[in-house]
Amino acid sequence: MSSIFAKFSGTASALGGLIxxxxxxxxxxxxxxxxxxxVGVIENRETLLFGTNNYLGLSQSQNAVKAAQDAAAKYGVGTTGSRIANGTQSLHRQLEVQIASHFNRRDAxxxxxxxxxxxxxIxxxxxxxxxxxxxxxxxxSIYDGSRLSTAQVIRFRHNDPDDLHKRLKRLEGTPGAKLVVVEGIYSMTGNIxxxxxxxxxxxxxDSYLLVDEAHSFGVIGENGLGVAEAAGVEKDVDFIAGTFSKSLGTVGGYCVSDHPEMDLIRVNCRPYMFTASLPPEVIAATMTALDEMKAHPELRTQLMDNAKRLHGGLHRIGLNASKQVSPVVAVTLETLGQAITMWNRLLEEGVYVNLSLPPATPDNRPLLRCSVMATHTPAQIDKALEVFASVARECSVLS
Structure with missing residues (x-):
């Protein structure tokens, strides 16, 4: 009998090589x-966390913790149902109203x-x-959404409006709607x-535009609404999607829009219809974190100051770091061996970052992906830079 796991033999070999x-x-x-x-403890060592996407540090908000505890005591720890069955409680609608209001949108x-x-x-x-x-x-998640849809999929060159325009012009006169999907900040490279x-x-x-602001919500824009707000074109965006698991430090996702047909999406959206809804404690913590984000715009200022400090420091060291300044700072390496060795040595020296490998990386080169927080101190960033420089020289990445 053929093994159902035979298809993973390549993965097993690659993972074994990494280990x-x-x-x-x-x-x-x-x-x-x-x-x-x-700071977290990894392998019994206190380790600086530079790979958690916890941009505003709100995963440790004591106000959010208290709100979660109170909600669990009042509502229980789960809903046991999807949003279209028994899984919509008053807290869920409160959060949707709060998110829609924050984005000045009709619905969420x-x-x-x-x-x-x-x-x-999608x-x-x-x-x-x-x-x-x-x-x-x-x-x-965008590619998987396109696979679950029955639409025809066309890719355009990364961050290239001219290439998008050319491809849309070729579709002129064809039946059917055209939906363009981009991200605000790209999670691997930090490109904006x-x-x-x-x-x-x-x-x-005359097409539609969806912007995924997962890594830019709470980060960029006068009110932290993302890249579309910062660019002054938020009202030109038909749908804004994002997550609570980055800047707000909890879990969950959202989509906001001014289109009045959003309620039709609720009953035609399988991942919404057939998944248990968020537990009450998560909803309560998310609403509290959103209130904190709105009340403390200085967190965004500190976050970007920290991003500039890490980004500039990596460039001064001589590493091939991201071109644009954002809370995602990626160091591109030329070989898999360099990336694996550097990642392991960084961790051993007390700095945790993400190891991103081909084919998941944009240009098939390995990345050491860092993410910065508003709560990082200048001393912590400088320590991480010191370790990066030492390890890069040790691994012959720098002369």
Whole structure:
């Protein structure tokens, strides 16, 4: 009998090589204890956390913790049902009203994860007569949403409005709607999308625009609404999707829109209809974290100051770091061996970052992906830079 696991033989071989090369599984790291938003215990060592996406440090908000405890005591720990069955409690609607109001939008849908927000909205919106135009570097959730849809999928060059315009012009006169999907900040590289230019293409070609602000919500814009707000074109965006698991430090996803048909999406969106809804304690913690984010805009200022400090420091060291300044700072390496060795040595020296490997990386080169927090101190960032420089020289990445 054929083994159902035979298809994973390549993965098994690659993973075995990674473990053999570095002595540990880079995808199995356990944070044994959370000391603070910026420090955790890994392998019995206090370790600086530079790979958690906890941009505002709100996962450790004591107000959010208290709100979660109170909600669990009042409502229980789960809903046991989907949003269209018994899984909508008053807290869920309160959060949707709060998110819609924060974005100045007519309506909001809340999902159980950010992944499901993209999966659900894209697959529900794009039907078999429609076209999905995706940035080539789109997140897996966007590509999976396109697969679940029955639309025709067209990729355009990363962050290239001209290439998008050319591809949309070729579709001129064809039946069906055209939905363009881009991200605000790209999670692997930290690249920031030229959303104003994409919005101009959208207007000219009479298409729809969805922006995934997962890594830019709470980070960029006067009110922390993301790249579309910062670019002054938020009202040109038909749908804004995102997650609570980054800046707000909880879990869940959302989509906001001014289109009055959003309630039709609720009953045509399989990842919304057939998944248990978020538990009350998560909803309460998310609403409290959102209030904190709004009450403390200085967190965004500190976050970007910290991002500039890490970004500039990595460039001064001589490493091939991200071109644009954002809370995601990626160091690109030339070989798999360099990446694995550096990642392991960084962890051993007390700095945790993400190891990103081909084919998940945009140009098939390995990345050491860092994410910065508002709560990192200058001393912690400087310590991480010191370790990066030492390890890079040790691994012959720098002369």
């Amino acid at each position: 053999e090369s570095g002595g540990r599984n880079p995808f199995g790291v356990v944070i044994e204890k959370v000391v603070s938003s910026t 849908m809340v999902f159980s994860t950010g992944y499901q927000a993209n999966l659900g909205i 697959s529900a919106l794009a039907g078999k007569e429609d076209y999905l135009l995706l940035d080539a570097d789109s997140h897996a 999308a030229p959303v104003a230019e994409f919005a101009a293409v959208k207007r000219e070609t």
